[in-house]
Every structure is written in structure tokens, then in C-alpha cells.
Amino acid sequence: MDEQPQWQPISMLPVFTDMVDGMLDASQEQLANMQSARDKPHIMDDATLQRVVDLYNNQLEDQWLFEEQFNRWLRQNMEPEQIREIERLKVQATKLKACNEEILKIAEEIQGSTIDSILGMDEFELIDAVLSGKLKPPM
Numbered sequence: 001m002d003e004q005p006q007w008q009p010i011s012m013l014p015v016f017t018d019m020v021d022g023m024l025d026a027s028q029e030q031l032a033n034m035q036s037a038r039d040k041p042h043i044m045d046d047a048t049l050q051r052v053v054d055l056y057n058n059q060l061e062d063q064w065l066f067e068e069q070f071n072r073w074l075r076q077n078m079e080p081e082q083i084r085e086i087e088r089l090k091v092q093a094t095k096l097k098a099c100n101e102e103i104l105k106i107a108e109e110i111q112g113s114t115i116d117s118i119l120g121m122d123e124f125e126l127i128d129a130v131l132s133g134k135l136k137p138p139m
Contacts, residue, residue: 005065010073013085020066020092023059027099030056034106041110053107056100063100066093 008016030052037044070086070093078086 005068007069007072010076010078010082013073013082016066016069016089017085020089020096024092024096024099027056027059027096027103031099031103031106034103034110037110038106044110049107049111053104056103056107059100060097060104063093063097 034052067090070090073086074083
């Protein structure tokens with residue numbers, strides 16, 4: 001059953017400010033972690049990588065809710081300060097979307113190179129993966 005969103009009154013703007021800014025900060029931190037993992041994917045396990053994929057896919061799926069809420073507010077009679085904050089949040093939400101997409105791109109790149117994937121290989125598969133460049137040897 002698809003639930004209808006409950007659109008919020010402008011009095012909830014501070015909550016959205018905290019939410020979007022907080023999510024962007026967390027996503028930027030996760031992106032830095034994923035960029036580090038790109039060079040050493042063997043530090044990640046499958047379960048952790050799957051949690052990352054699930055979380056950031058869900059955030060991307062819900063992105064339209066922010067956009068629609070902000071657009072609904074902008075169609076109302078707002079104070080100039082509220083308009084500026086909504087416009088700032090729209091920019092933040094766009095950055096959040098791009099950040100989450102990059103996190104998922106890296107997750108896809110390193111899938112198959114996690115510690116679980118490496119431990120699941122026999123010695124010949126491991127040698128083949130390293131020699132073909134699919135797997136970087138740990139330094």
C-alpha cells in the first residue's frame with residue numbers, strides 16, 4: 001500500500017534545515033570513507049557494503065519528497081528569509097543527491113572485491129583476479 005506523503009507547514013522549515021544539512025554532512029563523510037575503500041575494498045565486508053547500498057538507495061528514492069515539499073512552500077506566500085532558506089535547502093538537496101549517487105557508484109565498483117568475496121575465491125580465482133587487474137593486491 002502506497003502511503004501519501006504528509007506535506008508539512010512552513011513552521012517545519014527548521015526541522016527540514018536540520019534534516020537536509022545533517023544528511024548532507026553524513027553523506028559527505030560516507031563518501032570520504034567510500035573513496036578510501038575504493039583503493040582498498042578488501043577492508044569492507046559484504047554486509048556493510050549492502051547496508052551502504054540500501055541506505056543511500058532509499059535516500060535517493062525519497063529525494064523527490066524534499067523537492068516537492070520545497071516547491072509547495074515556494075508556491076505559498078513566504079517571507080523573504082524563508083524563501084532564501086528554501087532555495088538554500090534546494091541547493092543542499094541537489095548536493096545530497098549527487099553525493100549519494102557517487103557513494104552508490106563506488107559501492108558498485110568495489111562489489112566483488114570485499115573481504116568476503118576474496119575469502120570465497122579459490123587460489124586460482126584469486127590469482128586470476130589479481131593478474132587481470134580486477135583485484136588490487138593489498139599494500
